Amino acid sequence: MTNSTVDEITNALEVTRVSPTGVTFAGQSLKLDSVDDAKSIIDEINKCPNLQFLNLEGNTLGVEASKGIAKALEKHPEFKRALWKDMFTGRMKTEIPKSLEFLGSGLVSAGARLTELDMSDNAFGPIGVEGLAALLRSSSCYALEELRLNNNGLGITGGKLLASALTDCYESSKKDGKPLALKVFIAGRNRLENDGAKALAEVFKMIGTLEEIAMPQNGIYHPGMAALSDAFSNNKNLQILNLNDNTVGEIGAAAIAKSLPHLQNLKEINFGDCLLKTSGAILLADGLKNGHEKLEELNLGHNEIRLRGAIHLIKAVSNKSKLKVLNINGNQFGEEGRLQIDHEIREIGKLNALSSLSEDESEDSEDESSDGTCHSESDMEEENIETKTPEDFLNLPTADNFLALGDARSELILREAKKGQSMDVNTYVPILMKVASLVASSKENISEMALDCSEKLFKELFTWSEGSSNSSMVNNTILVHLGLIKSEDKKFKPAWNLDGCFKALKNVIGKNYVTEITRDTLTLFLQKEKVGSR
Known part of the structure; x- marks a missing residue:
């Protein structure tokens, strides 16, 4: 252990609170790699006669340091609250599961019965849940009341793994005579999506004792x-x-x-x-x-x-x-x-x-009237601006500007959308929507031409998405620009005629260049979301 490390830990101890009920090293920014690095923490754990909690938030633990702390925890069956937020900054993904396994095994060996486990702000992803799984399934979590896993990057896979571990814990604890009675479940910013949420919903339904749910x-x-x-x-x-x-x-x-x-x-x-x-x-x-x-x-x-x-x-x-x-x-x-x-x-x-x-x-938005509805194509036509370039059409996507592009309008707009470069979905899709909005035109010839042009744009987009394995991104971008799911840009609102956009999408949804997963995803929203709810 270097002199600088000793100095850091010594200085940290000066502001570390050791109480009769626990030890905290919160916010000390200690980098603990070896057992020697963690010695001062281990000593404080050993000295605490009634270790109810250990707060290591804001430090970073390596595998060996975790092993040493776990060994010290084995002597504390009274331990109840693991406050281990933001504890693995700068650690490799392969290190974190091992550290979690050691810490968990220390609690299991002690016979501890946790009431609170806070692992928030540790970006360990699904592999981290694998490291926690043994602890979550063990008797040490039978009495767990608060589980905080905020901002862990769990994803769908991690959500399902977590649900499986909690299900096993509930069933085992029930056989033991007192089923898991979780009160607080926190899991924000984890990209759980529908499948992860569904898996956890089954756990919530089974437990039935929750007082706080934050997702x-x-x-x-x-x-x-x-x-x-x-x-x-x-x-x-x-x-x-x-x-x-x-x-x-x-x-x-x-x-x-x-x-x-x-x-x-x-x-x-x-x-x-x-x-x-x-x-x-x-x-x-x-x-x-x-x-x-x-x-x-x-x-x-x-x-x-x-x-x-x-x-x-x-x-x-x-x-x-x-x-x-x-x-x-x-x-x-x-x-x-x-x-x-x-x-x-x-x-x-x-x-x-x-x-x-x-x-x-x-x-x-200046594109909305006082009742919040988008200006129609006929409203914009009143501007009566005569232009013949795709740039002018995109700036003011009126029927007249669309007509002024001539018979090569599809090729001109496609070239403008791609700018001769590789696909930029965030630029391409809004252009597509501006064209598709004209499908709702009351003028039959305009509607038909816009339908034909939007079909060519959709085909280009879907063909590219399949070839580049970007279908999920493209589907989400389309749904955002149809106002069916939220944009990360909080101020974004569709500024085009959505009725026309829906008609244009329905026109291509059954084409052979639309993959099955894209078809199923978009059809689900088209069928279940009512245009009138906008």
């Missing part, structure tokens, strides 16, 4: 939401529900609304930035209007909700005497709508609960 930013769409909603109904003591920044939509909102009457203990609900739109907000309002007397916070900000949805929500919370926060900021109410909301909220006596409406998105 924000996981790329979950309505199939995953439906599975989770079904599981929520089995957890009747649920108090905090956070699914912020997923894609709920109208179908997902309908599933959640169905579960809400079963969840009368809810105190905090966060469905901010979930693409609820007006129809989804109305569905949630209907699910909340009866009961829910304990509700204190409702966050539905940044959801493309218009005034009608806001009025339904205000009526739904009018009988919630404990409501402290109603966040509907970042929606699409317009100036007059905000005044009406202010009036309605005053009428029910909850002005103090209403958050600011300063980020109303209806003011962000």
Whole structure:
């Protein structure tokens, strides 16, 4: 061990809190590679007569250091709280599972019964879950109440592995006489997507004791939401529900609304930035209007909700005497709508609960009218700008500009979309949408030409996506630009006629250059998402 390492650990000990119930080295930025590096931590563990917790957040542990700490933990059967956030910065992926295995085996050997395991902010991915699996399946987790795995990069595979381990833990603990009764489950920013969410929903449904579920930013769409909603109904003591920044939509909102009457203990609900739109907000309002007397916070900000949805929500919370926060900021109410909301909220006596409406998105786009609808092609034609270049068409995609490109319009637009280079999907798809929007033109010749041109653009895109193994990215980009899933750009809103875009996509969905997985994915959204919900 170098002198500098000794100095670092000595300085850390000066600010390290050692209490009768545990040891913390949180935030010391120690790099612990060997057993010698970890000696001071090991000594403090050994000296603590009643080690209830060990907080190693903000340090980085190698395999040998983990082995030494694990050995010390073997002497503490009273251990309950493993606070191990942000503990593997700079470590190789192959190191982390081994470190986790050693730490877990130390707790198992001690006969410890954890009540809290916090592994958040460790980007260990599915391979890290493999390292944790033995601990999660062991008797040391039979009494687990809080599991925090925020920002671990689990992905679908990691989500399924986690669900499997928790299922085994529940079944084993049940045979032991007291089934796993998890209260808190935190797993935000993990890219769980629908399949990961479905796997975990089965666990939630089985356990039935959850009081807090937080799964924000996981790329979950309505199939995953439906599975989770079904599981929520089995957890009747649920108090905090956070699914912020997923894609709920109208179908997902309908599933959640169905579960809400079963969840009368809810105190905090966060469905901010979930693409609820007006129809989804109305569905949630209907699910909340009866009961829910304990509700204190409702966050539905940044959801493309218009005034009608806001009025339904205000009526739904009018009988919630404990409501402290109603966040509907970042929606699409317009100036007059905000005044009406202010009036309605005053009428029910909850002005103090209403958050600011300063980020109303209806003011962000000049392409929308006062009621939030996109300008039609005929509106834009009134500009009567005569141009003959694809650049002019793309700047102002009117029917006249489209016609002015002549018979070679498809080739000109395709060349402009690709700029003679390799495909840039984020540039290409918006151009495709501008063409496809003209399919909704009331002029038959314009509609037919736009349909033909958009088909050529789709064919080029789908052919490239299959050949380059980029189908998933292309599918997601199309769905974002159709307004069916959320964009990472919070201010993005489709600025084209979506009816025309839907018709253009339906026209090509059955073509032989569209792969089966792409066809199934896009068809699912086309069939289940109603255009009227926009």
